[in-house]
Amino acid sequence: MIYTSIITVVANVSLIFRPEVIRLGETLSLICTVAGVDTLNGGLIRQWTKGPELICYNGHPINPNKYTELLKNGNQFELQINNVTESDLRCKYQCRYSFDTQTKGIEISKHNFEYLPPNDTKALMQTNESDGSITIHLHLKKVYPMPNCTVAIEGLRIPFDIVKHHRHDIYYEVYMVYQANNSINCNDNLEVTCQLIDNHPIPVDKEVMCQVKDELMTYTIIWICLSICLSLAVATFLLFCKLRNVHGNEEVHL
Structure with a gap:
């Protein structure tokens, strides 16, 4: 997916930023529009900088794996920033065509x-x-914006409680819990979803819960079996004592 920001090169021009959703690892595209011309002149300078750093000159990027310049139809040329990382954000990019330049900062917010x-x-x-x-525990090590996470149980969607969170530069670290009753079984289809800008499913690990339940079931069965065996042993012993007393009484009468 490519996200687009428009940079227009013209005297007294205004900058337009489209609040597309930017995600790390994807591609961000900056488009430079030259006003007053129908087509670009290949003999004039096209240049891109990131802060003070030159990153592309006349279609030749300094790092071809990171940057790609494309000539668009008409009066536009585009810089693609591949595999976006944290260092690509919250900094200023400048495009130049001939002597005209324009600068745009890539800022981030919960909306983009x-x-x-x-x-x-x-x-x-x-x-x-x-x-x-x-108890369902959810630890989101890196996430932005602050998530709204829910668990769906039998069609009912219930929110997690945020236990604590920390802000680290451009992301949050969040700890959440959901306390349920014992009506949830290992075979239940539980869905955990976190809403950032879009909704994102989170896999559920039931292994620990099911293992504990299996152990509890095993212990319960063992306890029931031991109880039955003990009851049978006690009943057998009492019956033996009773029969012995009866036999003893018969010998006394004889």
């Missing part, structure tokens, strides 16, 4: 930038052994 959680992020379900209640 998403820092997606790492791919290995999972919601972890755990069982409280004392009362059988279920």
Whole structure:
């Protein structure tokens, strides 16, 4: 996906920024529009800078893996910033055509930038052994903007509680929990979703919860079996004692 910001080169020109959603790892595109001409003159200078750093001159990027310049139809030329990283944001870019220049800062906000959680992020379900209640833990190590996360149980969507969060430069680190009752089973289809600008599903790890439940079930079965065996042993012992007493009484009468 390519996000576009318009830079217009003309005297007394205004800059227009389109609030497209920017994500790390994707491509950001800056388009320079030259007013007053129908087509670009290949003999004039085209130049892109990032702050004081020259990054592209007449279609030749300093780092071809990072930057690509494209000539658009008519009076536009475009700079593509590939594999966007944190260092590409919150800085000023300048395009130049002949002697005309224009500068635009790439600023981020909750309306135009998403820092997606790492791919290995999972919601972890755990069982409280004392009362059988279920807790779902969610740790988002890097995320922006502040997420609104929910869990869907039997069609009902319930929000997580934010336990704590920290701001680190352009992202948040967030800890969330959802405290449920013991009506959730291992086979239940739970859906965890976090809303940033768009909605993003988060996988649910039930392994710990199901393992604990399996262990509890095993212990319960063992306890029931032991109780039955003990009851049978006690009943057998009492029956033996009763029969022995009856036999003893018969011998006394004889």
